Amino acid sequence: MSLLVTGSIGIDSVITPHGEATEVLGGSAVYFGFAAAAFTPVRLVGVVGEDFPDQFRDLLASDRIDLAGLETRSGSKTFRWTGKYSPDMNDRETLDVQLNVLGEAGPKVPAAFADSKVVFLANTHPALQRELLAQLDGGCLSVCDTMDLWIETEADELRRTLRAVDGVIINDGEARQLTGKGNLVEAGEAVLDMGPRFVVIKKGEHGAMLLTADSVTTIPAFPTKNVKDPTGAGDSFAGGMLGYLDQCGQSNTASLRRALVRGTVAASFTIEDFSLNRIREVAADDAEARVEQFTQMLRID
């Protein structure tokens, strides 16, 4: 059991119809890490600046999250993002983004992490994703995310990364943009043709779809009235999925389907409060109780 995540660690400010949070802990690797930690220990790899607040470091400190790969770079500043959600929270506007240390050299994977068995390459430049992967021993289960910017500007690099990974977890808009297919089953199949063995398409409040060579599984989101802040839902989804896959030590279709449910459940916790406030309190028992509730809802005999 050894799950590694590389991605952003940032300082977020966010406004939703339910309130706002200013200068709170965020970033893809952080949301992923706390979501995965309900299922398996996590190795976090990323870079922050010397301005990274001590209280955020305290928040990250957990016996489930190994911070040996967290670099604090002198003379650099931490990634910052400010965003505002639409009234229905299905869209958001980036009001300000400061790449800071994320615009510099990428992080190094500690030698002690090279034997990781499951690896998530959160969204970053696709060439950097492959560099990070190259620092690991072969044979791990590798999964990546990406974003519209790289689909548009780094298509060739992204294709190389897609040939190098086992799986990809992207949202519906990215899947359509990447493939030119409007129908999501067609889009997912087109992504499979690019190399990965499995594809997960996240649809936000509408759930998620998993495609493998021989299966298509669509599930809804966990139905809830309690949505305060959607930030980090997608990374938490990936964290729940891969945390479970690392825990169970398999990645066949049946395991991927079970992982899809864990991702859905992890995201449903994250959106219940701002920042990491809810997801970092989720214990294994909480997650399993909601998994049971969700799978029972979907079991219609």
Next chain:
Amino acid sequence: MSLLVTGSIGIDSVITPHGEATEVLGGSAVYFGFAAAAFTPVRLVGVVGEDFPDQFRDLLASDRIDLAGLETRSGSKTFRWTGKYSPDMNDRETLDVQLNVLGEAGPKVPAAFADSKVVFLANTHPALQRELLAQLDGGCLSVCDTMDLWIETEADELRRTLRAVDGVIINDGEARQLTGKGNLVEAGEAVLDMGPRFVVIKKGEHGAMLLTADSVTTIPAFPTKNVKDPTGAGDSFAGGMLGYLDQCGQSNTASLRRALVRGTVAASFTIEDFSLNRIREVAADDAEARVEQFTQMLRID
């Protein structure tokens, strides 16, 4: 086993990214009827004009659909609708609508149909929906649809109808408009507060949600690449649901959940071809095979 549907019977012209169909059989009661007929015999109540083509009458003629309630009104013309779908088929524009006979007096329920046990009041003026319901013996399971026009212009009449029925099947936009709630679980609960014992919110390609006093069930749509024409999907959904409820003779939460799946499956057949071309060929075995495929997809142990 006696399911009655009242609604439109029309002549449609439709353009989708996959082609077009000109002057084909359509209408809510027709889509509902063919979808329900895979599960139970159907009593159809509606009015057409004297221009209603003989070949459409032949298409409707089926030993599963009783046309004793189909009135052909002299001097009147049949309802006509022309629409065009967006490239992703999630939106459509009405290019032309001619109410014709639907703007005149409503249909009469034949005395022999008064003992119907399950009744679907497809979208029409909410006062007319209650008039139709009043022509039936008490004790039936009554379910209605509605539309944005009545929510906006006949709010009081619609509230009366919602107090008179057991269930309502509407789409997500209508649920939000009717309740002022953006979150669909909240919207569904607000509809329940208006009177019905159960509410189904249709979300098109994103599936459907069922709410009762003590349960919330969300399921996805049947995942498919094969979508030619979404016209009639919502009415087919209602037909599959109520056809199953009439067949099983119950409407407890477990039955409603099973009915939700049958509705989903019925809609998935309808959209595979233009007009009634696909759904009217669906036999009970075809429907059950797809129900099995869909429930297996959702069974994640």
